[in-house]
Amino acid sequence: SDTLLEIDRLSVDYETARGDLKALRDISFDIRKGEIVGIVGESGCGKSTLISSILRLTAPNTRFRQGEVRFKGQDLLQLPKRKMRDLRGADISIVFQDPMQTHNPVLSIGRQMLDIQHRSNATKTEKWARAAQMLGAVGIPDPEARLDQFPHEFSGGMRQRIAIAMALMSEPDLLIADEPTTALDATLEVQIIERLHQLQQEFDCAILFISHHLGVIAELCDRVVVMYAGTVVESGDVREIFHDPKHPYTRRLIDCDPGHIKERARVLPTIPGEVPDLAKLPGGCIFRGRCYQAMPHCAKVPPLTKLKEGHHAACWLNHEETAQ
Ligand code: SF4
Ligand code: MG
Numbered sequence: 001s002d003t004l005l006e007i008d009r010l011s012v013d014y015e016t017a018r019g020d021l022k023a024l025r026d027i028s029f030d031i032r033k034g035e036i037v038g039i040v041g042e043s044g045c046g047k048s049t050l051i052s053s054i055l056r057l058t059a060p061n062t063r064f065r066q067g068e069v070r071f072k073g074q075d076l077l078q079l080p081k082r083k084m085r086d087l088r089g090a091d092i093s094i095v096f097q098d099p100m101q102t103h104n105p106v107l108s109i110g111r112q113m114l115d116i117q118h119r120s121n122a123t124k125t126e127k128w129a130r131a132a133q134m135l136g137a138v139g140i141p142d143p144e145a146r147l148d149q150f151p152h153e154f155s156g157g158m159r160q161r162i163a164i165a166m167a168l169m170s171e172p173d174l175l176i177a178d179e180p181t182t183a184l185d186a187t188l189e190v191q192i193i194e195r196l197h198q199l200q201q202e203f204d205c206a207i208l209f210i211s212h213h214l215g216v217i218a219e220l221c222d223r224v225v226v227m228y229a230g231t232v233v234e235s236g237d238v239r240e241i242f243h244d245p246k247h248p249y250t251r252r253l254i255d256c257d258p259g260h261i262k263e264r265a266r267v268l269p270t271i272p273g274e275v276p277d278l279a280k281l282p283g284g285c286i287f288r289g290r291c292y293q294a295m296p297h298c299a300k301v302p303p304l305t306k307l308k309e310g311h312h313a314a315c316w317l318n319h320e321e322t323a324q
Contacts, residue, residue, distance in 0.1 A: 001073075004173055004206050005031040005054070010067035012049055014059065021278045022230055023049040027067070028304070029225045029235055031174070036200060036207045038217035038238070040253065041227035044275050047210045050227075051178055053077075054208075055094065056084045071174070089116075093167035097179040099159035102166060103151035109135075109162055110147030116169045134165040137202065139195055157188035161195065168203055175200075176208045181216065193219050214253050218242060223310070226250050229276050229286045232304055236311035246313035248291050285316070293317060 012024040024046045031037045039047055052058045054069055056076060068075045071092065076084065088094075096102060104112055113131035120127065128147065135143035138161040151159055160180055167175055177196065181189040197220060200207055211217050217224050217238065224241055226234040226249065234247040245251045252271045273290030276282055282289065284299040291298070297316050304314040 002032045003030050004033045004035075004072065005208070006068070006070040007050075007054075008068045008070060010050075010053065010069060011065040012053055012058075013063045013065055014049075015061045015063055016279065018279045020063075022281055023062075023278060024053070024230050026304075027227075027230075027232055029232060031206050031208060033173070034200070034204050034206055035223065036197075036209060036221045038209045038211060038221035038224040039227060040211055040214050040217050040224055042212055042271075042275060044229070044278075045227040046230040047227060048178070049230075051094070051176055051208075051210065054176065055088055055092065056081075057088075089172075090119075090170045091172055092174045092176065093170060093172040094176040094178060095160070095163050095167050095180045097182050099156070099163040100151065102163040103159060105151055108148050108150055109154075113147070113166060113169065116166055130169070134169055135162065137168075137199065138162065138165040139191070140165075157184055157191070160184065160188075160192060164192075164196070164199065168199060168205070171203055172205055174206045174208065176210070178210045179212070180209075182211070189216070190219075196220060214242075226253065229281075230278060231286055231314065232312070233287065233315070234313040235304075240311055246307055246311070246318050247287075247315045248293050248317070249287050250313075252290075285314075287315075 007027050007029050010024055010027040014021040014023055027050065039050065041047055054076065064077055069077050079087070110128060110131055113134065114124070114127050117127045117130065122130070131147055132143040135146065140146060140158060140161060154162065164180070181192050184192065193216065196207065209217065209221055221238050223236060224238050225232055226247065228249050234241065234245065234250045241250060242254065245254055256271060271290060276286060276289060285291070285294070285302050288294050288298045295316070302314045302316045304312050305318060306312050307318055
């Protein structure tokens with residue numbers, strides 16, 4: 001099949017002294033081979049829990065309550081730890097917001113890129129050449145000469161490019177990019193986004209791109225999943241969602257986003273009101289406390305409903321019998 005990753009009704013809690021924190025509730029979406037899917041939402045919406053669940057790098061107090069994370073048909077939540085370790089960095093790679101999470105400060109970039117190839121039978125010379133080639137692919141000028149340098153000798157933008165090069169060395173089927181441009185200025189951000197687009201085509205990998213900016217998602221992604229307080233409130237084709245958003249939260253995100261990333265200031269979207277406490281979830285629609293269109297019917301939880309092919313939203317306004 002064409003499907004690479006299927007998140008199927010995933011619910012994840014954190015056990016805390018305050019009680020169970022419902023970090024993810026009933027999350028479903030999928031990524032096809034070679035597709036770029038964006039996840040957008042404010043901090044605390046569950047993006048980080050989702051990534052760590054896919055990678056099985058969750059904190060010890062994490063409880064998987066329900067659902068599956070199928071990668072090429074195999075439920076990663078059932079995979080033995082060893083197999084999961086083999087999969088990480090080989091079939092699924094990640095680029096973090098802070099590239100220093102990837103780089104070892106005391107090893108040269110070249111040495112780190114050799115280490116990544118430890119499973120390959122190539123000679124050291126071949127591995128070195130491949131490392132240089134990958135640095136070239138992400139746009140590092142004069143790559144051979146720079147392999148001997150240490151992470152601190154590169155700028156922040158360069159370090160993030162190198163982190164991307166490292167993540168792609170194993171030619172993964174899925175690259176998870178966790179706000180990889182958030183720490184960069186707008187010009188560098190544009191460069192990285194353009195480069196990711198090229199690399200996706202060159203390496204034919206799918207990308208799960210996490211951001212709190214719809215503008216960035218619009219530049220890069222084919223489809224978008226909008227998350228709010230641990231749930232999916234809307235998902236679909238990027239252009240369609242931009243032109244015809246069907247959830248009030250998505251509408252607010254679009255209104256708050258200064259638009260094209262080349263022009264926008266580096267501000268976080270601000271929507272009045274607070275994200276609900278995940279340990280004491282209110283009943284009914286999760287967005288009710290901040291929704292200017294809330295109505296009595298919203299005391300019931302709106303289901304994530306298919307509005308047309310590939311476009312889902314969870315809001316009663318899309319149901320004829322409730323939206324008057
Ligand atoms: Fe607003 Fe009601 Fe729709 Fe929730 S279901 S987003 S409260 S209109
Ligand atoms: Mg986060």
